[in-house]
Amino acid sequence: MGIIGDERLNDLTHDEISRYSRHLLLAEIGIEGQKRLRAARVLIVGTGGLGAPLALYLAAAGVGTLGILDFDFVEASNLQRQIIHGTRDIDRPKVASAQDRIRALNPEVKVVTHNTYLSRDNALDIFKDYDVVADGADNYQTRYLVNDACVLLGIPDVYGSIFQFEGQASVFYAKEGPCYRCLFPTPPPPGLVPSCAEGGVVGVLPGIVGTIQACEVVKLIVGGGDSLVGRLLLFDAWGMKFRELKIQKDPACPICGRDPTIHELVNYEQFCNINLADEDEKKFETITAIELKERIDRGDKLQIIDIREPHERAIAKFAGSKAIPLGQMARRIGEFDPSIDAVFLCKIGQRSIFAMRALLEAGYTGRLLNLKDGVNAWARDIDNSLPQY
Numbered sequence: 330m331g332i333i334g335d336e337r338l339n340d341l342t343h344d345e346i347s348r349y350s351r352h353l354l355l356a357e358i359g360i361e362g363q364k365r366l367r368a369a370r371v372l373i374v375g376t377g378g379l380g381a382p383l384a385l386y387l388a389a390a391g392v393g394t395l396g397i398l399d400f401d402f403v404e405a406s407n408l409q410r411q412i413i414h415g416t417r418d419i420d421r422p423k424v425a426s427a428q429d430r431i432r433a434l435n436p437e438v439k440v441v442t443h444n445t446y447l448s449r450d451n452a453l454d455i456f457k458d459y460d461v462v463a464d465g466a467d468n469y470q471t472r473y474l475v476n477d478a479c480v481l482l483g484i485p486d487v488y489g490s491i492f493q494f495e496g497q498a499s500v501f502y503a504k505e506g507p508c509y510r511c512l513f514p515t516p517p518p519p520g521l522v523p524s525c526a527e528g529g530v531v532g533v534l535p536g537i538v539g540t541i542q543a544c545e546v547v548k549l550i551v552g553g554g555d556s557l558v559g560r561l562l563l564f565d566a567w568g569m570k571f572r573e574l575k576i577q578k579d580p581a582c583p584i585c586g587r588d589p590t591i592h593e594l595v596n597y598e599q600f601c602n603i604n605l606a607d608e609d610e611k612k613f614e615t616i617t618a619i620e621l622k623e624r625i626d627r628g629d630k631l632q633i634i635d636i637r638e639p640h641e642r643a644i645a646k647f648a649g650s651k652a653i654p655l656g657q658m659a660r661r662i663g664e665f666d667p668s669i670d671a672v673f674l675c676k677i678g679q680r681s682i683f684a685m686r687a688l689l690e691a692g693y694t695g696r697l698l699n700l701k702d703g704v705n706a707w708a709r710d711i712d713n714s715l716p717q718y
């Protein structure tokens with residue numbers, strides 16, 4: 330029972346008894362559970378949408394050592410959901426901002442900051458000092474990396490993920506149940522699942538999913554309740570529905586199965602085909618916002634195609650462009666003139682690649698150019714009357 334050894338437990342002070350009184354009143358937690366929380370060392374990967382409630386609730390709950398890992402800086406577009414950061418923290422390292430907020434909430438918590446990009450080279454070294462890892466990452470390569478490092482070290486991986494209005498949570502603990510690879514043996518093709526930066530996310534959603542993760546962390550430490558080991562919780566915020574799927578350990582799992590083939594961390598970028606996606610991107614010609622402006626000013630004939638949906642175009646309209654949403658590209662090939670250069674644009678120049686590929690696959694023979702960094706670059710470099718989003 331529990332993942333914190335009795336030898337690490339010490340008596341609570343009077344101040345701690347006052348602070349954690351509402352935990353102590355619960356038979357399921359009590360003094361014993363609170364001592365375990367104080368002895369526990371939890372690493373939170375990412376201090377974004379999921380990491381924010383994780384860090385705040387675990388600090389409030391009295392987890393003794395909280396590791397926070399992030400390499401990013403706070404941006405204005407984070408503040409709609411990453412409630413551990415404030416307006417004044419914009420441009421600060423996320424771990425510094427998060428550390429200040431945790432200290433203000435509970436100065437008794439020891440905060441260890443890891444201001445670094447998690448990789449196969451540092452993951453085991455960082456994870457080995459923790460009892461639990463909570464995964465608040467926003468990409469597949471980090472999820473597989475966190476999973477594998479946790480399996481290799483024999484510690485639980487408290488998982489959460491979010492997109493638009495939907496979230497998932499589970500606890501991957503190979504000693505007791507399935508791991509992430511048992512559930513998802515292979516990653517989706519790169520680019521198939523858009524990121525929150527492109528697809529959007531309702532700001533409250535990571536608050537709910539990250540709080541579920543925090544609750545699972547508390548239960549693992551205290552050693553009680555029914556954990557999400559062996560269950561994948563699915564949450565639909567728009568329909569306000571929870572569902573759950575039973576998930577089983579895969580005996581053939583390459584890392585936690587009967588005859589594992591993975592004994593050390595691998596190349597996760599390669600496993601998730603990230604480099605392949607980059608290569609793919611390089612196959613297409615790009616045009617910078619400044620070059621495009623020059624060509625427009627020269628009076629060059631161009632077909633400028635905005636592949637965004639109407640609700641997104643309304644945020645920042647690109648004057649003189651023709652709107653053809655991504656999904657309609659192939660069947661509207663007849664509207665293009667192959668003798669004129671076609672420039673494609675989206676928010677940041679990633680989804681436009683899919684539009685260009687769709688057109689090529691439909692047999693298009695004209696020249697295609699991708700507006701580098703999308704309409705955001707146009708707003709930044711050419712037309713300041715447009716917002717960046």
Ligand SMILES: [Zn+2]
Binds near residue numbers: 509582585
């Ligand atoms: Zn497994």
